[in-house]
Amino acid sequence: MNVTRFGEAQAYSAPNHFDVRALRLQGFAPGGPEQFWVGLSHFLPGGGAGPDSSPLEKVYVVLAGAVTVKTPDREVVLGPLDSCTIAANEIREVKNNGNEVATMIVVMPYPEAKA
Template sequence: MFGKRFAEAQPYDAPNHRGVVGLRLQGFEEGGPKNQWVGLSQFLPGGGAGPDSTPFEKVYVVLDGDMTVIVDGVESVLSKYDSCTIAPGEVREIVNRSNHTCTMLVVIPYPAGAMP
């Protein structure tokens, strides 16, 4: 088992994100996961990401608050414990349109050549 305390989570900057603080919970460390990394993103009101895409899939799980996910012009609002998978190459935008912080768990595979 590889355990890590929340107090040990390191912040990271994600490209094309705004109004967010990201913390890496697992990944990119000796003894950690070999296939994916896990982040905790805290989006302020008005915060978000995109529109953009990545060559790998992503999984979002909303832990608190609401997040609007926009794909192909279709908007879906994810609320507490709702989740979605964004396919490789799928253009998405996410926006926190509420007045509350949205906390989201993000699971992403390692980019090619970046595995520890």
């Protein structure tokens, strides 16, 4: 078992994100998961990510607040305990249009070099 205490989670900088604070909860460390990693993102009011894409699929789970997730085919507002999957290479944009911090779990496989 690999335990990460919230107070010990390491911050990281996510590319093409703005007004977002991100913590790595699991992954990229000895004893952690071998196929994926888990992050926690705090989107400040007006904060967001994209538009961009990655070659890896990902899952978003909103814990608090609300975020708007936009793809070329759809735009949806996700609230607490709502989730979505972003397919590999799917262009997406994430934005916190509210006045409170939005908190979201992100689950992604490792990049090919880490798998």
